[in-house]
Amino acid sequence: MAPHANDESGNAGGMSMHESSTPAGFTVQSPNVKYSDADITSKYTYRTTDVSFANGGFSAAPKETVYDFKTERKVGKVGVMLVGWGGNNGTTVTAGILANRRKLEWETREGLRAANYYGSVVMSSTVKLGTDTKTGKDVNIPLQSLLPMAHPNDLTIGGWDISGMDLAAAMDRAQVLEPTLKSLVRKEMVSMKPLPSIYYPDFIAANQEDRADNVIAGSKASMEHVEHLRKDIRDFKSANGLDKVIVLWTANTERYADLVPGVNDTADNMMKAIADGHPEIAPSTVFAVACILESAPFINGSPQNTFVPGCIQLAEKHGAFLGGDDFKSGQTKMKSALVDFMINAGIKLTSIASYNHLGNNDGKNLSSQKQFRSKEISKSNVVDDMVAANNVLYKEGEHPDHTVVIKYMPAVGDNKRALDEYYAEIFLGGHQTISMFNVCEDSLLASPLIIDLVLIAELFTRVQWRKNGEQDWKSFHSVLSVLSYMLKAPLTPPGTPVVNALAKQRSALINIMKACVGLEPENDMTLEHKLF
């Protein structure tokens, strides 16, 4: 895709030391927030509660930690390289960005449609900035204007695929978009050709073999593969004059890799295993290693365990960013909201039956048991945190029955049918049964998540922190758990808890961004409307 001059829209003009207008014109007027042409710095008091247990009861002690945050204002020119670029998601997100960039409109049988970024939390959702001093009403602003962020229209897109089909033909193969829209982007997409990729047949379904006509020699891990991919990233960056590249896996779901001591348990062992061509090193892990060594954030949109312990250790060693796993696009996104509501309402969920069928190539790959197992794991663990948080409803180790079924039905294509039943105990032995039929146009739901993952990962390459009073600035931990909202099985720094509840995930993201401009988290107390 032709590079798109990335203006510095993330940066307003010259700034006075204490106030300026940031995108969407909001100005934070506070002695704790300072603006320079280069950065926004904020001093933020993080308030938590320390709890200890003694004498048969809890004691709770409010705690304050003061952090400094610094956000580089210059976004620069950003590229994204998709692994699996020729797939349903890859072609759809590419066409979507082209359509938005050119403000396209197209006829459909329901009438005229226009390009939009619906489904992107960054581009199409708002956050409460505060309260209007005159009217007392909430003032809400676009989330994307909280901090300087890249704009998807400015992204330069490239990537790899084991299928050599150009993006226009691959878009036709995907059968996701209206012909009228496809005709408007076809000329640009026909010129886009995925780079050859690494292909280790054992990691994806055998039914994918007929696509694999665009592969790099070698059917198992090697340092040559790592260096080949590293060069691809460097070449893409220099050919397009980019300041940074984000790499995102939207290729097929791989089987889980066995965790083998001495092979993928440490960074050194993993690098040796790659050099030795060990069969338990997956293509996605080879991509992750190449990205770590090129300081390109790597995000895994699929459920496999790409980030084996050695991979995380390597990222930590290099201060590189990782994010994953598995886009949370439809059935599971709904689940992580509905289960949160039920359990927090004191309703005892006792079983969840999640069935879906779909007919796209993802579904075809998942019709193979080993690849399905990767998906079953990511779709099944999504309620664990919510259940564990309610010891009134659930005894230690007790949890709802939960089953996940996925069937491949070619006829429905990308329009996945998700049927769910939530069964719960209510007051005095009663029951509530919630049945849901949710038709998800999978790639049209996943594509905005790809955009969000890229934009937020890019943002956090520009955010640093330190404890107030310290000298040195640090980046966030290599594992960007702030990406959790977009992911079914959020990867978190080793030893830290996983949060799946959708509302909590969104609050975490927004409140961290607000802290970077010295604003308090939204507490929804609205005391101003209660105490008067």
Ligand SMILES: NC(=O)c1ccc[n+]([C@@H]2O[C@H](COP(=O)([O-])OP(=O)(O)OC[C@H]3O[C@@H](n4cnc5c(N)ncnc54)[C@H](O)[C@@H]3O)[C@@H](O)[C@H]2O)c1
């Ligand atoms: N709503 C969604 O679409 C959704 C939600 C969650 C997760 N996912 C995951 O996203 C991934 C992509 O979904 P999709 O619908 O686009 O699938 P898809 O099968 O249409 O696309 C995957 C692409 O990856 C390519 N590929 C496979 N192995 C590769 C390799 N080693 N290197 C480069 N390319 C490779 C394939 O040729 C194909 O073009 C799947 O793993 C899927 O499980 C999708």
Ligand SMILES: O=P([O-])([O-])O[C@@H]1[C@@H](O)[C@H](O)[C@@H](O)[C@H](O)[C@@H]1O
């Ligand atoms: O995100 P979500 O809708 O819960 O889960 C989806 C599954 O239901 C579907 O079977 C699979 O093919 C998609 O990749 C996605 O993972």
